[in-house]
Amino acid sequence: DAGITQSPRHKVTETGTPVTLRCHQTENHRYMYWYRQDPGHGLRLIHYSYGVKDTDKGEVSDGYSVSRSKTEDFLLTLESATSSQTSVYFCAISAQGSKDTIYFGEGSWLTVV
Amino acid sequence: GESVGLHLPTLSVQEGDNSIINCAYSNSASDYFIWYKQESGKGPQFIIDIRSNMDKRQGQRVTVLLNKTVKHLSLQIAATQPGDSAVYFCAETLGGFKTIFGAGTRLFVKA
Numbered sequence: 001d002a003g004i005t006q007s008p009r010h011k012v013t014e015t016g017t018p019v020t021l022r023c024h025q026t027e028n029h030r031y032m033y034w035y036r037q038d039p040g041h042g043l044r045l046i047h048y049s050y051g052v053k054d055t056d057k058g059e060v061s062d063g064y065s066v067s068r069s070k071t072e073d074f075l076l077t078l079e080s081a082t083s084s085q086t087s088v089y090f091c092a093i094s095a096q097g098s099k100d101t102i103y104f105g106e107g108s109w110l111t112v113v
Numbered sequence: 114g115e116s117v118g119l120h121l122p123t124l125s126v127q128e129g130d131n132s133i134i135n136c137a138y139s140n141s142a143s144d145y146f147i148w149y150k151q152e153s154g155k156g157p158q159f160i161i162d163i164r165s166n167m168d169k170r171q172g173q174r175v176t177v178l179l180n181k182t183v184k185h186l187s188l189q190i191a192a193t194q195p196g197d198s199a200v201y202f203c204a205e206t207l208g209g210f211k212t213i214f215g216a217g218t219r220l221f222v223k224a
Contacts, residue, residue: 004156040121042202042214043157056210090156097210099145104156 002103003027006091012111019078021108023091032074033058033092033102034066043090049074050097081112121200125221132190134218136203141184143205143213148177148188151200151217160188160201190220198222 003026013019023032031050035043035058045058047066055066063085065077078085091105126132138146144165149157163170163177163186170177176189186203202217 040216042216043204044214045210045212048210050210058210099206099208101147101159101162102204102212103159104149106156107154 002093002105004091004093004103004105006089006105006108008108009106010109012113013081015082015112016080019081019110021076021089021091021110023074023076023105025072025074025091025093027093027095027103028071029093029095030071031094031097031100032068033094034064034074034076035090035092035104036060036087037090037107038087046076046089078110081110083112086110086112121217121219123219123221125223126193128193128195128222128224130193132188132193132197132220132222134188134190134201134220136186136188136215136218138184138186138203138205138215139213140205140207141181143207145206146177146179146186147204147206148175148186149202149204149214150197151202153199157202193220193222195222195224 005024007022033048034046044060046064049055049068067075089108092102094100094102147162148160151157161172161177174191178187200217200219202215204214206212
């Protein structure tokens with residue numbers, strides 16, 4: 001168990017509504033990530049954080065924003081959800097960036113109708 | 114939860130046999146590799162890792178082999194058990210925050 005809690009675990013929302021997914025870690029790791037996982041694709045990086053208030057974009061960041069106000073919490077926000085954002089979202093952490101093992105949470109299943 | 118990876122390649126093995134799952138990675142500059150196991154409705158779980166200065170690494174019932182010449186990674190599972198049924202995927206790290214994940218292989222263990 002990597003000490004990562006995601007909430008909510010399942011959510012159905014309507015197109016155009018804002019959605020925030022939360023990630024909480026108890027490992028005190030510096031690096032946190034949000035990935036999405038879709039059928040036929042490998043995990044794709046949305047945003048990552050390398051410290052409090054330090055964040056950057058990943059390869060599929062359009063339509064998403066993040067915030068990290070505390071070491072242990074990393075929030076992912078969909079400002080106006082679209083059907084293409086229906087996916088499984090995974091929060092992940094690592095101690096030393098990509099040179100170190102990335103550990104994943106249990107996932108948040110989001111359906112946009 | 115929903116199942117992801119509905120169209121993945123599948124490997125079917127008999128319980129007790131050894132399994133070999135292969136992965137072709139993309140970048141010769143990648144220097145760190147990880148294998149993950151993902152069960153339906155759960156997050157990816159770390160199995161074993163290997164750095165580019167090694168060719169082989171063993172864990173409990175698992176072995177990872179790295180062939181840098183052909184950019185190939187394999188995961189061997191000894192005495193496969195029903196609990197090993199899952200999707201397995203590899204990841205390669207190029208440095209910085211560039212980690213590339215494969216789509217995975219579904220392992221099916223027949224009792």
